[in-house]
Amino acid sequence: xxxxxxxxxxxxxxxxxxxxxxxxxxxxxxxxxxxxxxxxxxxxxxxxxxxxxxxxxxxxxxxxxxxxxxxxxxxxxxxxxxxxxxxxxxxxxxxxxxxxxxxxxxxxxxxxxxxxxxxxxxxxxxxxxxxxxxxxxxxxxxxxxxxxxxxxxxxxxxxxxxxxxxxxxxxxxxxxxxxxxxxxxxxxxxxxxxxxxxxxxxxxxxxxxxxxxxxxxxxxxxxxxxxxxxxxxxxxxxxxxxxxxxxxxxxxxxxxxxxxxxxxxxxxxxxxxxxxxxxxxxxxxxxxxxxxxxxxxxxxxxxxxxxxxxxxxxxxxxxxxxxxxxxxxxxxxxxxxxxxxxxxxxxxxxxxxxxxxxxxxxxxxxxxxxxxxxxxxxxxxxxxxxxxxxxxxxxxxxxxxxxxxxxxxxxxxxxxxxxxxxxxxxxxxxxxxxxxxxxxxxxxxxxxxxxxxxxxxxxxxxxxxxxxxxxxxxxxxxxxxxxxxxxxxxxxxxxxxxxxxxxxxxxxxxxxxxxxxxxxxxxxxxxxxxxxxxxxxxxxxxxxxxxxxxxxxxxxxxxxxxxxxxxxxxxxxxxxxxxxxxxxxx
Amino acid sequence: xxxxxxxxxxxxxxxxxxxxxxxxxxxxxxxxxxxxxxxxxxxxxxxxxxxxxxxxxxxxxxxxxxxxxxxxxxxxxxxxxxxxxxxxxxxxxxxxxxxxxxxxxxxxxxxxxxxxxxxxxxxxxxxxxxxxxxxxxxxxxxxxxxxxxxxxxxxxxxxxxxx
Numbered sequence: 001x002x003x004x005x006x007x008x009x010x011x012x013x014x015x016x017x018x019x020x021x022x023x024x025x026x027x028x029x030x031x032x033x034x035x036x037x038x039x040x041x042x043x044x045x046x047x048x049x050x051x052x053x054x055x056x057x058x059x060x061x062x063x064x065x066x067x068x069x070x071x072x073x074x075x076x077x078x079x080x081x082x083x084x085x086x087x088x089x090x091x092x093x094x095x096x097x098x099x100x101x102x103x104x105x106x107x108x109x110x111x112x113x114x115x116x117x118x119x120x121x122x123x124x125x126x127x128x129x130x131x132x133x134x135x136x137x138x139x140x141x142x143x144x145x146x147x148x149x150x151x152x153x154x155x156x157x158x159x160x161x162x163x164x165x166x167x168x169x170x171x172x173x174x175x176x177x178x179x180x181x182x183x184x185x186x187x188x189x190x191x192x193x194x195x196x197x198x199x200x201x202x203x204x205x206x207x208x209x210x211x212x213x214x215x216x217x218x219x220x221x222x223x224x225x226x227x228x229x230x231x232x233x234x235x236x237x238x239x240x241x242x243x244x245x246x247x248x249x250x251x252x253x254x255x256x257x258x259x260x261x262x263x264x265x266x267x268x269x270x271x272x273x274x275x276x277x278x279x280x281x282x283x284x285x286x287x288x289x290x291x292x293x294x295x296x297x298x299x300x301x302x303x304x305x306x307x308x309x310x311x312x313x314x315x316x317x318x319x320x321x322x323x324x325x326x327x328x329x330x331x332x333x334x335x336x337x338x339x340x341x342x343x344x345x346x347x348x349x350x351x352x353x354x355x356x357x358x359x360x361x362x363x364x365x366x367x368x369x370x371x372x373x374x375x376x377x378x379x380x381x382x383x384x385x386x387x388x389x390x391x392x393x394x395x396x397x398x399x400x401x402x403x404x405x406x407x408x409x410x411x412x413x414x415x416x417x418x419x420x421x422x423x424x425x426x427x428x429x430x431x432x433x434x435x436x437x438x439x440x441x442x443x444x445x446x447x448x449x450x451x452x453x454x455x456x457x458x459x460x461x462x463x464x465x466x467x468x469x470x471x472x473x474x475x476x477x478x479x480x481x482x483x484x485x486x487x488x489x490x491x492x493x494x495x496x497x498x499x500x501x502x503x504x505x506x507x508x509x510x511x512x513x514x515x516x517x518x519x520x521x522x523x524x525x526x527x528x529x530x531x532x533x534x535x536x537x538x539x540x541x542x543x544x545x546x547x548x549x550x551x552x553x554x555x556x557x558x559x560x561x562x563x564x565x566x567x568x569x570x571x572x573x574x575x576x577x578x579x580x581x582x583x584x585x586x
Numbered sequence: 587x588x589x590x591x592x593x594x595x596x597x598x599x600x601x602x603x604x605x606x607x608x609x610x611x612x613x614x615x616x617x618x619x620x621x622x623x624x625x626x627x628x629x630x631x632x633x634x635x636x637x638x639x640x641x642x643x644x645x646x647x648x649x650x651x652x653x654x655x656x657x658x659x660x661x662x663x664x665x666x667x668x669x670x671x672x673x674x675x676x677x678x679x680x681x682x683x684x685x686x687x688x689x690x691x692x693x694x695x696x697x698x699x700x701x702x703x704x705x706x707x708x709x710x711x712x713x714x715x716x717x718x719x720x721x722x723x724x725x726x727x728x729x730x731x732x733x734x735x736x737x738x739x740x741x742x743x744x745x746x747x748x749x
Contacts, residue, residue: 118600123611127654130600147654180749181596181657306648309641 002168005134006035009098009165012141014041015173018069020060020433021045022053026073027113028100031165045433045462048454050077052426054084054155055452058093059427062413063388064434065218067149068095074102075113078159079120083420085155086124090417091239092216094153096144097121103163104132117159126154134167142177151184152304153216185303188320188328195316196299197332199272203297204344204582205351206232207270209255211284212239212416213277213302214322220244220409222326223276229333231345233352235263237278238401239416246405247385252352253361256284257553258398261360261568264551264559266352268294269576275300275314277322279307281417282555288312290558301325347580354574360551361402362567370519372396372471372543375526376403379441379469382526387439387467388431390414392424392448395477396469398549400443422451428466429459439530441467446499447476456509459536467529468538470502473545481548485563506538517542588617589643590662590669590739592747593632596655597623604653605632614638614646618671618736629657629749633738657749666742672709673717674699676731677724679706687728694720705730713737 003011009032013021022045025033036044047053050072057068068088072081078099088095102111118130127147129140137160144156200206208230214223220243227234227250234244235255244251253260255267267273267285273296278284285291288311299316300308308317318325332338363373376399379387385405391397391414406412413431415423428442449470459466471477479494503513512535516525522541529537550565560576595601602621609616617635624631636646643661650659662669679687680703691698691708694716700707710720714737721732741747 119603122600122604122607179654182654304652306645306652310645 001170003171004031004035004166004168005137005160006031006165008134008137008169008171009141009160010035010039010041011171012138012173013069014039016067016145018042019066020057021069021071022047022056022060022430023071024050024053024073024077026077026100028074028102028162029071029165031162032071032098032100032160044071045429045458047426047458049452050080051084051422052429052452052455052458054081054088054095054097055420055423055426056430056433057095058084058088059390059413059430060434061093061095063410063431065410066434067145068093068430070095070097072097072099073113074100074117075115078115078117082120082124085121085157087415087418087420087423088155089124089126091212091415092153093155094148095155096141096148097155097157099157099159100165101130101159101161104161105163107161117157121157124155125157126152128157128159130159131161131164134164134169137164138171138173139177142174143179146177146179147182151182185319186321186324188301188318188325190328192316192318193325193328193332196274196318196329197336197338199297199299199316200230200274200333200340201338203272203340205269205271205348206230206274206340206345207266207272208232208234208274208276209237209267209278210234210240210243210276211237211278214240214243215277215409217277217303217322218409219277219323219326222323222330226326226330229330230339232340233266233349235259235267237281237284237416238414240278241401241412242406242409245407247407252356254401255559256281257286258402258549258551259553260402261358261551261562261564262352262355264553264562265355265576267291268559271295272297273299275302276326277302280311282311285312286553286559287556290561293558344582347582351574351577351580358568358571358573360565360568362565364567365519367519369544370517370522370541372399372473372541372547373403374519375469375471375522375541375543376400376443378523378526380404382523382530383439383441387411387441388413388435390424390427390431390440390442392442392444393419393421394445394448395481395547395549396443396445396448396471398478399471421448424448425452425455425459425466425468428468429455429462429464432464432466433462439467440464441469443469443471445477446470446472446474446496453505456506456511456536456538460510463534465532465534465536468536470538470540471543472499472502472540473543473547474499475545477547478549484548485552485554502538502540506536511536511538513538513540515540515542587639588635588637590667590737591634591636591647591650592660592662592739593634593650594624594657594747594749595630595632596657597628597630598655601630601655604655605634605650608649608653609636609646612645612649614642620736620738626749631747633736635737658747660741660747662739662741665745667739667745668742669713669737669739670711671714671717671735671737672711673720673732673734674707674709675721675729676705676707678704678728678730680704683728690720690723696720
């Protein structure tokens, strides 16, 4: 029996066990929406802006290991989706985006709501397709899911012209597809893994540096086993938080631009770095020349060969699925009983513990003004460290990363690569739909939240009781901080002098609004909000407008040249002591 | 340093723009690019001449390999290879210059493929330097028009790029 392209599409999504499609209808996709109306296999979530559809699908995927799916119409629908697609691309999130297109006879004629979506999205997708014949539709969708979820994951766009959704053919969904030019690696090279084990054995100051790839590759268990087995200090990148338990003693905090003092110093002075699904991003190591000034050996495990040795030279590159490679590495280490020298490790831990002492994340909370860090700390306590946390982009994002100790992977959802403001709220919706019984909190700022605040309406419609924590300082905080540091405190356009009444705004959308201005009210307010399981609560915390994120590594500087928080500025700090007894080789 | 990359790629609409888009988006250079289908009509072969440091070339190769449609990439520079370019050059050829122009074409093993009362069009193939040398050897005033393809390259002997 022949069915329409639109029906085929709906059937394909059902075959892929899709649970939610996030989208927004329009002329070019009406056929598809009609097919969605007639089926019960998956639910459609109507967002209020296409960017939010993509972010919601993205966070749905990040928080659940399932694939995010979004559906947008042609032209403006498609271009609105681009920021979301780019966000997912930068963070390697598996996603399939179906965009409508004008009918094939109209393509290229500047038709109403026509845009070259394949061309527009090309730089920000893992791959994309334009389906010109309904006979190719099912296979293309199968390929899209295959490409999005295998190898280094990423978003795949399938552009479907309206006449293709109307044309009919027999539906056959291929069980599998093989693409001769696409064979992502899985197993790491055994010889290279042996070399890595050898480097670990020789290390005096080893350091395990874990990125988002370990989360995406579901390798948290292996990472944890490796760290504990070797008793080596571990740091996570912003994207890697949760890959190793944040509350564990061997975790020295996040590293990078706003990483802890101890994590950054350790990165700078380590002699052997085991990079796991991490790519030495500029926000992590800052300047590669400064970073490599110390004699270092680097092992890098990544599924994407192009991520290896892109910014730093790598001694032992291992291309493969991180989980798989780590399993093999752990097996070899166990088999050969390979461990770094205990004596050297103990000296290294002494050094790190000395760096830990000043507590670089310390801040002063008085009775008057709420410090943003204080809210994060209380949030951690009130939620017992169990909430799924999404964040927007800015100072609040960094405070969250610094103060919420993520013990599980996929618990921390933020736009690390692209740094997309407006990500937090739609991401919270997506995460809540994927985890209906979890506490989901969106940490945001007065700038970020206004970039997709219309999604309060979607939250109302689908009863997603997320808790919005707005660290309201009346500024674009991170911009203000940079203007203080680098632009002579000229607050060019970082001051937002027309903030809405967020409480009323939340109420206008049918939610609960709260404003909290006193430190003493922070914890009770959080408790009250999280007790309201069925309601979205918008908590507007009026926080110190001048608070800055410390430590900070300025662009181009070395990780050991941090701007330190005020309390450390006059402290006698322990330098790196090369003469500690690390053993002979250092 | 100049490198000549050979790329086997699925013969699909849009594949070429993915390759050129990759170069422009990442700030790499394309000095020349030729592409045509191979003996297997489902596959095209590109020859890309580019330049950059070893690190840059390594990244280009890795990034090309990452494209879904790219089947295989090799750097022809890594071993002996042959390169050819094609040039069609139209020159003024009148009076006694006509014989001179014919001799020049012969010396460079070119072929005159179009003749009018006033002009010759010469077809010339060879490495880029040879074509440059031909242009240089001519009186610049006689050159009416030139058109050149990019380089095509192939490994010497047993070195074969095939699926």
